[in-house]
Amino acid sequence: MIEIHNIHKTFNGTKVLDGISGNFESGKMNMLLGASGTGKSVLLKCIVGLVKPDLGSITYDGRIFANNKLDIKQEIRRKIGMLFQGSALFDSMTVSENVEFPLRMLSDMNRTDRLDRVQFCLKRVGLENAGNKMPSELSGGMKKRVGIARAIAPHCTYLFCDEPNSGLDPLTAITIDELIKEITLEYDITTIVVTHDMNSVLEYGDNVMFLYKGKKLWEGHSSTIMDTNVKELNDFIFSNRLMRDAKKVEQIEEEERQEEERHEEEQNRSDR
Numbered sequence: 115m116i117e118i119h120n121i122h123k124t125f126n127g128t129k130v131l132d133g134i135s136g137n138f139e140s141g142k143m144n145m146l147l148g149a150s151g152t153g154k155s156v157l158l159k160c161i162v163g164l165v166k167p168d169l170g171s172i173t174y175d176g177r178i179f180a181n182n183k184l185d186i187k188q189e190i191r192r193k194i195g196m197l198f199q200g201s202a203l204f205d206s207m208t209v210s211e212n213v214e215f216p217l218r219m220l221s222d223m224n225r226t227d228r229l230d231r232v233q234f235c236l237k238r239v240g241l242e243n244a245g246n247k248m249p250s251e252l253s254g255g256m257k258k259r260v261g262i263a264r265a266i267a268p269h270c271t272y273l274f275c276d277e278p279n280s281g282l283d284p285l286t287a288i289t290i291d292e293l294i295k296e297i298t299l300e301y302d303i304t305t306i307v308v309t310h311d312m313n314s315v316l317e318y319g320d321n322v323m324f325l326y327k328g329k330k331l332w333e334g335h336s337s338t339i340m341d342t343n344v345k346e347l348n349d350f351i352f353s354n355r356l357m358r359d360a361k362k363v364e365q366i367e368e369e370e371r372q373e374e375e376r377h378e379e380e381q382n383r384s385d386r
């Protein structure tokens with residue numbers, strides 16, 4: 115589990131994170147949701163250690179991260195897998211070499227073990243035959259899969275995904291979400307996904323944190339998100355036309371259900 119407490123960050127006098135706290139449990143899809151510029155990526159960077167918070171604490175399975183000794187930070191970092199927004203593959207390396215890269219950098223595995231691990235991870239993401247391809251030969255969805263294989267290659271305990279669906283068609287987006295969810299459960303990983311995709315949130319969000327202007331305004335399971343009274347979250351959800359239409363359908367169905375109940379009651383009364 116990752117715990118963050120009272121995280122603050124200001125850039126050039128502008129407050130970007132304003133006292134954010136929360137827990138991210140293992141085996142769950144933890145999602146950071148919010149509009150553009152609300153601080154999701156900065157929070158993720160604070161958690162990973164790429165940005166230093168002005169205030170607050172971050173612990174990984176009870177071990178303090180920021181401000182700890184370098185060797186402890188490095189030990190924690192070795193357990194972190196990152197899936198970047200644009201996949202961030204090295205264009206000059208083959209798919210296999212990309213996946214092997216963190217093993218060469220972070221582990222003391224010999225070459226045979228590294229190649230076994232690469233093959234295992236590529237198979238896990240359904241790309242066992244793509245090892246010799248170059249990134250330029252892959253579709254967007256395949257690139258994301260390679261990114262996932264590379265992230266989990268060093269047996270990561272923590273997985274951070276920055277908008278894993280960006281630039282993908284809706285069907286491919288679902289398969290990538292599904293893969294991340296499966297891997298999270300299978301290896302009991304603590305996964306944090308930054309997103310503004312409501313489809314992903316509704317389908318896969320075990321724990322959703324809604325950020326607005328650097329503050330956490332709502333947190334909960336995705337099954338309860340549509341019932342929120344938080345205006346900013348409501349505005350965010352229903353800024354999407356499909357979501358507005360879905361809500362209308364829900365309201366119409368509810369009215370029909372009530373009408374049917376009324377009708378049944380009247381029928382019963384007149385029968386008596």
Ligand SMILES: Nc1ncnc2c1ncn2[C@@H]1O[C@H](COP(=O)(O)OP(=O)(O)OP(=O)(O)O)[C@@H](O)[C@H]1O
Pocket residue numbers: 125126130148149150151152153154155156157310
């Ligand atoms: N290194 C930096 N220096 C100055 N300002 C920054 C820096 N990094 C981020 N910001 C600012 O912090 C704010 C939050 O940015 P952030 O990237 O976290 O937003 P976001 O919620 O992830 O948005 P998006 O969904 O568009 O990626 C923005 O106003 C951004 O300009």
